[in-house]
Amino acid sequence: MLSxxxxxxxxxxxGNKTRTVLIVLSIAVGLFAVGAIxxxxxxxxxxxxxxxxxxxxxxxxxxxxxxxxxxxxxxVQAMPEVQDADARRAxxxxxxxxxxxxxxxxxxxxxxxxxxxxNKIWPQSGAWPPPERAVLIERAALAxxxxxxxxxxxxxxxxxxxxxxxIAGTVHDPAxxxxxxxxSPYGYISFETLEWFGEPFGFNELYVVATNAQDKEHAQAxxxxxxxxxxxxxxxxPMVMTAEPGQLPLDDILQAVLLLLGVLGMLSLFLSVFxxxxxxxxxxxxxxxxxxxxxxIGARTGQIAGMYLAMVCIYGxxxxxxxxxxxxxxxxxxxxxxxALLNFDLAKLRVPPQAIVLQxxxxxxxxxxxSLYPFLANLRITPAEAMSAYQAGQGRFGFNLIxxxxxxxxxxxxxxxxxxxxxxxxxxxxxxxxRLALTLVTLTLGGAIxxxxxxxxxxxxxxxxxxLQSWNFDTMINFxxxxxxxxxxxxxxxxPGVAETDVWLQLAVRRVRPDGSEGSMAYMFAPRADSTxxxxxxxxxxRWLLPGDENAVVVNAIMLKEEADLRLGDEIVLKIQGKExxxxxxxxxxxxxxxxxxxNYPYVARITGxxxxxxxxxxxxxxxDERSVARTSAALEARFKEQGLGVSNVQTTSxxxxxxxxxxxxxxxxxxxxxxLLAIVGxxxxxxxxxxxxxxxxxxxxxxxxxGAPNLSVAQVFIREGxxxxxxxxxxxxxxxxPLGKLLSDAIGAxxxxxxxxxxxxxxxxxxxxxxxxxxxxLASFLPARSAxxxxxxxxxxxx
Numbered sequence: 037m038l039s040x041x042x043x044x045x046x047x048x049x050x051g052n053k054t055r056t057v058l059i060v061l062s063i064a065v066g067l068f069a070v071g072a073i074x075x076x077x078x079x080x081x082x083x084x085x086x087x088x089x090x091x092x093x094x095x096x097x098x099x100x101x102x103x104x105x106x107x108x109x110x111x112v113q114a115m116p117e118v119q120d121a122d123a124r125r126a127x128x129x130x131x132x133x134x135x136x137x138x139x140x141x142x143x144x145x146x147x148x149x150x151x152x153x154x155n156k157i158w159p160q161s162g163a164w165p166p167p168e169r170a171v172l173i174e175r176a177a178l179a180x181x182x183x184x185x186x187x188x189x190x191x192x193x194x195x196x197x198x199x200x201x202x203i204a205g206t207v208h209d210p211a212x213x214x215x216x217x218x219x220s221p222y223g224y225i226s227f228e229t230l231e232w233f234g235e236p237f238g239f240n241e242l243y244v245v246a247t248n249a250q251d252k253e254h255a256q257a258x259x260x261x262x263x264x265x266x267x268x269x270x271x272x273x274p275m276v277m278t279a280e281p282g283q284l285p286l287d288d289i290l291q292a293v294l295l296l297l298g299v300l301g302m303l304s305l306f307l308s309v310f311x312x313x314x315x316x317x318x319x320x321x322x323x324x325x326x327x328x329x330x331x332x333i334g335a336r337t338g339q340i341a342g343m344y345l346a347m348v349c350i351y352g353x354x355x356x357x358x359x360x361x362x363x364x365x366x367x368x369x370x371x372x373x374x375x376a377l378l379n380f381d382l383a384k385l386r387v388p389p390q391a392i393v394l395q396x397x398x399x400x401x402x403x404x405x406x407s408l409y410p411f412l413a414n415l416r417i418t419p420a421e422a423m424s425a426y427q428a429g430q431g432r433f434g435f436n437l438i439x440x441x442x443x444x445x446x447x448x449x450x451x452x453x454x455x456x457x458x459x460x461x462x463x464x465x466x467x468x469x470x471r472l473a474l475t476l477v478t479l480t481l482g483g484a485i486x487x488x489x490x491x492x493x494x495x496x497x498x499x500x501x502x503x504l505q506s507w508n509f510d511t512m513i514n515f516x517x518x519x520x521x522x523x524x525x526x527x528x529x530x531x532p533g534v535a536e537t538d539v540w541l542q543l544a545v546r547r548v549r550p551d552g553s554e555g556s557m558a559y560m561f562a563p564r565a566d567s568t569x570x571x572x573x574x575x576x577x578x579r580w581l582l583p584g585d586e587n588a589v590v591v592n593a594i595m596l597k598e599e600a601d602l603r604l605g606d607e608i609v610l611k612i613q614g615k616e617x618x619x620x621x622x623x624x625x626x627x628x629x630x631x632x633x634x635x636n637y638p639y640v641a642r643i644t645g646x647x648x649x650x651x652x653x654x655x656x657x658x659x660x661d662e663r664s665v666a667r668t669s670a671a672l673e674a675r676f677k678e679q680g681l682g683v684s685n686v687q688t689t690s691x692x693x694x695x696x697x698x699x700x701x702x703x704x705x706x707x708x709x710x711x712x713l714l715a716i717v718g719x720x721x722x723x724x725x726x727x728x729x730x731x732x733x734x735x736x737x738x739x740x741x742x743x744g745a746p747n748l749s750v751a752q753v754f755i756r757e758g759x760x761x762x763x764x765x766x767x768x769x770x771x772x773x774x775p776l777g778k779l780l781s782d783a784i785g786a787x788x789x790x791x792x793x794x795x796x797x798x799x800x801x802x803x804x805x806x807x808x809x810x811x812x813x814x815l816a817s818f819l820p821a822r823s824a825x826x827x828x829x830x831x832x833x834x835x836x
Contacts, residue, residue: 045347056351063355064362065716066309067399071363072370075391079371083382084290090383091156091210092120094243096259096279099126101272103238106147108269112242115265117258119247122154123147123239125230128684131221132190133181137670140685141181141191142212143171143223145230147239154243155211157224161185162205168228170204176214176379177221178206191223194516196682197233201225214379219691242266255279256553272614276546277557292703292784293374299783306481309406317410320344341411348403356399360392367391370709377705476765482715483769483805484776489707490801491777492784495793496700499785500693502574502794503626507689509569509654511669514542516682518649524681528653531675533668535658538569539650541640545633547599548609548616555599558591558631560612562640569654573634576791577604578623581636589619590634592627593791599631613644626791662690703784719812758817762809769809770802 049056104123112121125145130138146152149165159172162185166172171191173181183189185203192198207224215221227237246258256278263276320327330340368385375382515524521539528537541562547555565583572580573592581590589608596602608619610633619635641647653676657668665688673683778795785793 045343045350049347049350056354059351060354060358063351063399063403064358067355067359067395068363068366070398071359071391071395072366074394075363075367075387076370076374078388078391079367079382079385080290080293080374082388083371083384084375084378084380087380087383088210092154092245093211093249094122094154094279095246095249095255096244096262097277098242098244098259098263098266098273099276100240100242100266101274103236103240104242104266104269104271105238108266109239109242112244112262112265115258115261117247117261118244119249120153120245121262122152122243124241124243125227125235125239126241127193127230127233127235129191129193130684131181131223132192133183137666138192138673138686139181139219139221141177141221141223143191143225145225145227147227149224149226154245155209157207157209157211160206160208162203164205164207166224166226166229167202167204168226169199169201169232170225170229171201172205172207172224173203174209174212174215174222174224175206176216177223180215180219180221193233193235194682194684195234196677199233201229208379208381210380214377216379219694252278253553260553274544274613276554278554290378295783299780309402313406313410320410344411345404345407348407349400352399352403356396359399360395363387363391363395475761476768479719479762479765479809480768480772482711482719483765483809484772486711486715486805486808487770487773487798487801488777488780489704489711490798490804491773491796492707492780492793493700493704494796494798494801495777495781496704496784498794498796499626499628500700503628504689504693505574507692508656509536509538509689510657510660510665511655511672511686511688513653513655513669513672513676513683514685514687515651515653515676516684518646518651519681521648521650523679524650524653524676527675527679527681528655528672531668531671533658533664533671534655536569536656538564538567538654540564540567540637540652540654541644541646541650542652543612543640543644545610545612547595547602548611549599549601554611555631558595558610558633560589560610560633560635560640562635562637564637567654569656573625573627576624576626578621580623580625581634583636585622585636586639587617587619588622588635590623590625591621592625592632594627595631595633596624597786612640615643617643662688665690715808715812719816755814755817758813759810762813763806766806766809769805773797773802 103125106123109121109123112118124147127143127145129141129143131141133139146165160175162172163170164172171189173183178184181189183203185205187203188200189203190198190200201223209222209224212222213220231237242262244259244262246255248254259276259278263273267273327340331337364387367387371382371385518541524539525537528534543560543562545558545560547558549555563581565581565585573590575590576593578590581588589610591602591608602608602621604621604624606621608621609616610619611617625634638647641649653672655668655672657665659665669686669688673686676683774797777797781793781795785791
């Protein structure tokens with residue numbers, strides 16, 4: 037036999053199924069958000085690291101100016117500090133992707149595709165290994181080049197040899213940057229195909245795995261030892277790259293995504309607490325008379341509290357039964373979505389046990405803790421207070437300025453300015469101020485996050501524009517080797533549509549640290565000081581280059597992030613073309629993803645033996661629309677090639693803008709998904725509040741029906757109330773979105789750019805959220821309003 041307390045618990049659970057379902061769903065949605073986000077974060081951290089480790093990633097790459105053979109590879113493999121080593125040939129070429137449009141492509145020639153030891157690639161479709169006179173394309177690059185397996189593509193190497201290759205299949209290369217981010221595809225061919233291009237056999241990239249690959253300092257020391265060994269064999273090394281242990285190609289973006297998931301997980305948990313607090317508080321308020329009756333017949337406060345806590349635990353268990361399986365499915369889908377954007381496969385999608393344990397703790401402990409305050413507030417009431425008057429929905433209306441504004445105390449405002457049904461809705465809205473506050477907190481946070489996402493997108497776009505603002509040119513043409521400055525500028529001016537032209541040098545450099553180790557590769561650009569086209573990026577610290585500067589250098593914030601000991605004013609050693617040069621950091625500018633440095637052209641040209649030479653043309657075109665820029669850029673490329681100048685790459689400002697926005701699009705897409713989820717959480721909380729309001733005002737509904745109010749009028753009272761709460765939350769959320777959006781922009785800017793983003797508040801996001809919240813509030817109020825309109829007069833007046 038069940039005790040009377042348990043009869044009471046099960047009667048409350050089953051007697052009002054609508055209320056039970058709403059409370060369970062309110063808890064379940066919050067638990068789902070927490071579980072899905074925490075599980076996705078764990079899956080991505082563990083499985084992407086495991087997937088990357090499966091390719092046996094290199095600790096570093098040594099690139100040589102001359103070719104070497106397999107004997108060099110074997111001698112490196114025999115070094116005691118080297119766990120493994122492998123080599124391949126990297127050829128920088130161009131691929132035609134449209135009528136007259138070319139794009140850079142890196143082509144790797146591998147000696148034995150069945151014995152790739154380091155930075156392994158996996159076959160995806162088609163042939164394996166690549167047949168002669170055919171190419172395998174990295175799977176993420178097919179969309180970039182606009183071709184399919186089986187089609188033929190035209191490829192041009194730096195020696196201007198053109199060959200038509202068949203796309204024989206696709207491969208997956210996790211060690212490379214996904215092509216959709218920088219529009220740079222990757223291809224894989226045999227050495228027989230490479231010889232068909234007129235290239236000799238040999239390797240120019242050596243991949244090294246240190247014996248203790250997880251120790252960054254050890255790995256760096258080993259790569260430096262390999263570099264010294266290669267140099268002793270007479271080879272010039274223009275570049276050495278040391279990888280962060282286990283760091284993915286897009287690790288900065290992944291870390292930003294994981295950071296966002298963690299923040300959104302905490303916000304979801306915060307919203308869950310308010311949902312639970314709101315629903316439990318409303319339940320106890322509704323049952324205040326029942327509490328008084330139980331106390332009158334001898335029930336102790338502890339017994340009543342235990343009964344309601346047991347009910348809360350049952351709500352939590354029911355919510356867990358819904359949230360846990362859905363969060364498992366949701367986390368797997370979210371993990372696949374993010375992994376696909378980063379061009380990774382997840383071998384396993386096992387949800388970690390700790391994520392489920394966290395959900396169970398949150399589902400059982402948080403509702404109990406959130407219920408303690410309403411329990412203490414309502415269980416201290418005496419039997420006489422509880423039964424002295426009808427309590428449900430009574431509230432404390434009429435005691436402050438807002439209450440008097442919507443009551444008979446201000447008849448002119450209530451009757452003349454506002455319509456009577458609207459006055460009734462507003463009075464109901466402010467009747468239970470505690471519940472209104474809790475509902476507003478939930479919706480306000482959801483709205484603030486929604487608007488902050490749009491502010492983040494606006495900030496990302498503004499940052500890109502700030503970076504490109506200094507680009508006074510429309511197209512940049514890179515040559516396969518330096519040519520005379522006068523020749524480049526003369527040929528460019530002969531092309532119709534060219535308004536102005538200039539040149540600069542660009543080259544790869546590496547920082548040599550005080551301990552002798554080398555940092556990651558950076559790009560150095562050497563503009564001419566008197567140029568009107570060369571960019572002067574937005575300066576964060578210090579100053580831009582002056583005409584008289586020689587060994588002065590401006591670095592971007594990404595370089596400072598990667599070289600943590602480097603500061604403005606420091607002396608820095610950069611290795612250029614295998615030689616160490618000393619520089620003084622005079623300024624820090626904005627940057628994105630890659631480390632960059634800027635130095636004056638005359639000094640760089642002199643120390644590199646390129647005086648009077650340039651390898652890049654900067655061109656400003658008469659008409660700046662995209663079609664004119666594309667047409668003139670194609671004409672420039674054709675003119676240079678006719679005159680024997682090898683063109684390796686043509687890049688327009690609009691293409692650079694699109695690439696940057698594509699990189700940021702991953703984060704924005706994820707944030708939009710999370711913002712929609714949190715908006716649903718807020719809408720469900722509003723639905724729960726409106727349903728409880730309907731139950732509390734059942735007698736009032738009966739009175740309205742008794743004096744002739746039609747169904748539509750009764751329903752409109754509650755719909756207006758819900759929309760009013762939504763609009764009020766919109767106003768509060770829009771104000772909160774300003775500081776929250778700034779915090780979010782700063783958090784994303786640090787890993788992506790090494791500094792804060794150029795913050796921009798999105799007014800479009802504010803107005804869009806107003807539309808969303810009005811629709812959401814109307815939908816959330818519809819079912820409770822429909823329920824209210826169906827209450828008969830007899831049922832309403834008999835309600836207790």
